[in-house]
Each structure stands twice: as structure tokens, then as C-alpha cells.
Amino acid sequence: MGSQDIHTDLPNSDAPELHLSHPTENECVKIWTNTSTSWGDSLELPEYLEESLFLTTIPLAKDGGMTTWILVDKNLPPDNRPIVCSCESFYKRSLTSDADGNVEDVVVHGIASVFCPEEYRGRGYAARHMKELARLLRNWQSDYAKVVGSVSYSDIEKAYYAKLGWIPNPTNMHFEFPPLKTPKSSLVEEVTESDLPELCRRDEIMIREAMAAPAPGVKKRVTILPDLDHMLWHIRKGDFATRHLFDKIPQAKGAIAGPLGKQVWAIWTHRYYGRHDAESPNNVLYILRLVVEGDMSANQPVGVDGVGPVLPNEQSSYLEAVLQAAQAEAAERHLDSVKLWEPSPWVQRAIKKSKIDFNVVEREEDSIASGMWYGENGDIVSPPIWINNEHYAWC
Template identity: 25%
Template structure:
């Protein structure tokens, strides 16, 4: 068995097969259009690759995608060393080929390929099938908790400054502090816009409207959000809150924005710094995440992995 990068024709062939897994709410034609639209997004054009595990006769046994993302190592004296990490998505084996270890073979060969990249740091994936399969290939499970908040009526602009949809995501992202961690992933502006593109695709199917803002600021704190999935939810992509009061103000704005857009709830992925900010927030519910379990595999032997590595929703693929 060997690993090859898919051609455009092979990508479409895999799309037809993966429709049954990831085509919810869409017809096959709409799903194929969605995949093509996402592949032509600037982030995907620059940093996405599709990989095939092939048998000796060239037949495809399994497939996945990788997205290059930024990451940083903190040196003992403090300065950050930038590098490349790789988010892995859409790991797929046809039902008739399952149970033969092909997904594990794919992950092992892919890791060996990525380790040879000159700036490689780590691989990141979000498992919907639990940790066991990917643990075989050296992936370590991270905690996965969500905070759910119900929408509330009112002006989203109350106590905060809303970021208009045409605002510069990069400028907003620059306001956020880097995590105080020996190693961490960090999204690019194009990566965050890729999430918003997913919302633009699904909004007509969900019977809601796109949020009228990208997020909000108050004081030195910033939140970025969006309709970014096939569920009618306002997803918090990034949150940097400097105090409980500012966290409550930002999430209150998110709840009012969700209400204005006809969305069912606000969903925040918990990071290590969030619990003390949210424990006193009225109406917030902490729940174990159903799917999208973050798992990390170092691609270099000296990579320090903190047990509470922050993984915001903006990193998901």
C-alpha cells in the first residue's frame, strides 16, 4: 500500500462516495457543489490537500484531507517559533472495505509524510468515532466540553462594539492574545473565513439568516462568531475575554445576535481559560461534546504537548 495525492477527478469520485456520510440537508448535486465551492476558497486553494491510500493495483482503499495551519512553539526564553501544523479531515473508508485497518495505515503513512515537512509541528484532527482508532497512530485525546447558551432578545450592540460583516477578520484576530502555552495552534484570517463560507452555503437550508456581525469587542476583549455549520447555531470561533464581566458582555451579545438571526443557541468550545469566566454566567450549560473530539499527534520528538492545549472552534475542519 502507498500514499498518493488525489487528482481533481479523484476528488470528485471520493465526493460521490462520502455524500452518504457528510451530505446531510443536501442533495448529491448540492453536496458536490458545496465541496467544489469550499475547495476554491482561498484557504483551501493554498493549504488543502486530498490523500489516497492505494493498493498495489492502484485501487483506493481510504482517503482524507489535510489543511495546513499555523502553530507556534514557545522557546525557554519566551520568543515564539512559527511552524506548520496540519489539520486532518474527512477520513473515509468505504463500508465494504472497513474493518481491515486501512484508516490506521492511512494515518501512519500520512504522519510519516508530514514529518518530513521542514517546519512541521503537529497533526490535529477531530474524531467523530471516539479516540481508539486514532490513538493507534499516536494521536492523544484532549478534553472536549461545550458551553451552550440560549438566545435572548435585545440589541446585540448593548455593552459591546459589534464587528460589521465587512470588517477585516485579520485586524480582529490581531486583538486576541496568544495562549500562554508551550505549543499552540493559531488560525489565519482565511481559515476563519472558510468557516463563514460554510455558513453562506447552508443558510438557505436552515431557515435562518446570516449573523449581521462577525463578533464584538469590549475593552481589551474580543469574540469572533459565525454560522459555520449545517446546524442553526451561532458558533463562537474565538474568544479572548480579559475578565468575567467582559466575557459576560461578549457572550450576551452573542446570545442576542443568535436571537436576531433566528438561530437555536450559542455554542462555545471550552478552552482552559474559560471555566472561571463562565461558571457564574446565568443560563450557561456545560456539556460533554458529542463528536469532534480533538486529538493531536506530534510530528517532531521535542514537541511539548500541554494536557490542556487550547483548541477553539476556529481550528475545526
């Protein structure tokens, strides 16, 4: 009989004996078993347990990058205590910048997998868990750099997390494209895993340059860096599912077009929320990061076009070819849509002028990016402008 079956006399959510701790290996299995019905996607329980363990060993999560938190009674021993709520936090390299373009390397924690077992719901444990977490994350893993905030991607109403201090981002928009069986354009080459380190390195250089540009009227900007660890975390998760479903892993991790200095590239991942042969599985090819070299409207606050030369017309062709490659990949891999979060103003205009079918969606009930932001003294402050609210940062 498990510990959660033994202890039925639980403290109230405001009881001082409740605190955040970290689970044992056996308690992790218990958590994953409980969450499998919500987040198992296309995997059966044994595969989901295997995936959950695997995801602790890959970039972004390994070497302390991911921390699992549990709300428990401090008077009870490990492996013999009810876990009334749990979640994970991810250490994310980030940048802030002020109106004058002074850039600082900082840390943002990503909060994921907040879960309260059904038998413990309605008692305020999740709210207590998050309040404790907000307090601890202010200085958690601050050896590398100052912690400036934490972000979550909620699938419940915006008001719940807002009341706890995580304020929804003003926009949570994405473009959605249908899968398309089409030959790959001669303009496009596949992005393979071996290409990712260099592309991420170049991308970070462009982001740092944009964040160093003055932004009059903008008190503070923040961006989570789209580094290799972020890309590989999503890609490894997608690869695990594709290996399970199809007994093979897709080679293409994205697409690239154009010569150096004018290149357009996308890095993507395959997400199977259900079996590909099920009715309406709603599986998605997520474009984790889209880069257009020379796009001065990129890496800027939403709605800011930036300044600089007009991009050559061929870059619109490169963008269209890259997006069509994503549509073709979705069709080949039995995915039901392609989603691109928060593209730049230039990309939005180029898509609208292209021949590509698309819908624009403002998310109101799922993957709502929200942030809690800390001031110099650790107090909660008003949100900075969040740059690049793209899918690579989701966790």
C-alpha cells in the same frame, strides 16, 4: 460503471502496493459523493458537491493549504482505481514555546474527513491510511517552517486514534448556551467581515506575547494561530449553507464591546447540520474565538490563571453582552445552541457569576482533539501543552 465497481480483488491492508496518492478531479467528485451522507449536513447532494468544490478555493484550503490524500493500489491508473480510504490535511500556522519563553514559528497539519467507503470497511484500510499519512506529514510542506505535529478531531472512540499515535487532548470541554430572543445591548457592536483582519492581527500579537512569557515546569507549548484564514474558512462554509437555506448571508460575523485596551470580542460561524425546520436539527452557532483584552489567564495552559492586574468589572459586563449577542444571533438564525470551546479561567468564572444560562460539556464522543507530535529527529514524542483548543482550529 465507476472504478470502485470494476475492481473487486483488493489487496490486504498491509500489502506493499498500497500507497497514498492524490485524487484527480473526477476522483474528488467520487469522494464527495461517498461522504455526502455523513457530512452533507443540510445540503442535498448537488449542493454538497458544489460546496465541496467551493471550499477548495477559499483561505486555508486554496494555494496548497489543503491536500487531499487517497489510499490506492499504486499499480492502477488514476480514475480507474478503488479509493479505499481518503482524507484531507490543512496547513496551519502555529507557534511553540519552551519553559523559558523561546517562541518558534512552526507548522501543524490538521487532518479532516477521514473516510472509508462502507464496502471497504473492516479490512484495516483506515488504519493503514493513517499510518502512511503520519509518516508523510512529518515533512509535508516544511518549506515555511518545521512541522511539529498533526491534529485531528475524531468522532469515534478515543482509543482508535490513540493506538495509531494521535493522543487525545486531556480536556475537550465547551460551554453551551441556549438561543435567546433579546434586544442587542447598547454595549455591543457587530463584527463584520471587514473588521476581521485587524482583530486577528491584534489577537496574534497578544498570543505571541503570552507564548513568550516563561512557563516554569512546562517543557513545551503549542498553539495553532487563530488567523484570518481560519476564520474565513469556517465563515465561508457557514455562509454557503445560509445562502442555500435562506437566500441570504448574515452580516454579523461576531460581536465586540468595550473601549480599546478593555475590549471583548467573539468571532462566530453558523453551522446547519440539518434543515432549520426539521425536528431536532441540533444546529449550532460556534464561537470560533473569544478574546478578552488584558486577560492574563488567556493563551495559557488549561488551569493556569496567569498573573497580572484584576480585570475591571465592566469587562464582565462586556463579556456578558457579547455572549448575549451570540445567543440573539442564534435565535434569529434558527440555531439551537451557542458553543464556546475551552474559554480561559477568567471567562469561565465570569460566566458562572453572570445571569446567563449555560451547561458545561466534556466531549467524549465527538470533536475529540487529538495530536501526534514530532521531535527534533522526526520521532514521535509525548504531547506538548496545547494552548487555545478552540473551535477555529477544528477542521
